[in-house]
Amino acid sequence: MGWITVAKVEELKEPGSYKAVEIDEERIAVFNVEGRYYAIQDVCTHDGGILTGGEVHGKVITCPRHGAQFDLTTGAVLRMPAVEPIQTYPVRIQGDEVQVLLEAEAEAGAGAEGDEDEL
Numbered sequence: 001m002g003w004i005t006v007a008k009v010e011e012l013k014e015p016g017s018y019k020a021v022e023i024d025e026e027r028i029a030v031f032n033v034e035g036r037y038y039a040i041q042d043v044c045t046h047d048g049g050i051l052t053g054g055e056v057h058g059k060v061i062t063c064p065r066h067g068a069q070f071d072l073t074t075g076a077v078l079r080m081p082a083v084e085p086i087q088t089y090p091v092r093i094q095g096d097e098v099q100v101l102l103e104a105e106a107e108a109g110a111g112a113e114g115d116e117d118e119l
């Protein structure tokens with residue numbers, strides 16, 4: 001899948017701002033954390049809650065459902081009840097666009113589709 005444009009730099013200019021998008025049924029959110037951009041899968045690993053809309057303080061987001069906290073820069077769990085980290089994605093700026101790398105997802109998809117009776 002490669003690099004996908006998810007926002008214009010202008011939309012995420014303010015530290016603390018974010019944008020959530022859906023790409024191939026995956027919810028992805030990009031955050032401006034103190035002037036740098038980080039992308040996560042916008043799904044809490046505790047019980048599948050949507051993370052965006054939860055409070056963000058610096059690099060910490062709090063799940064609005066039961067209060068689990070995650071580090072937006074690494075995906076690490078900072079507070080229960082979640083125990084699994086959230087997925088993060090590389091982010092780059094191309095011109096005035098914020099792009100997210102979704103390559104690993106594409107590879108996983110291709111592998112899962114493998115069919116043994118090719119010939």
Ligand code: FES
Pocket residue numbers: 044045046047048049063064065066067068081082
């Ligand atoms: S769904 Fe996020 S803490 Fe429960």
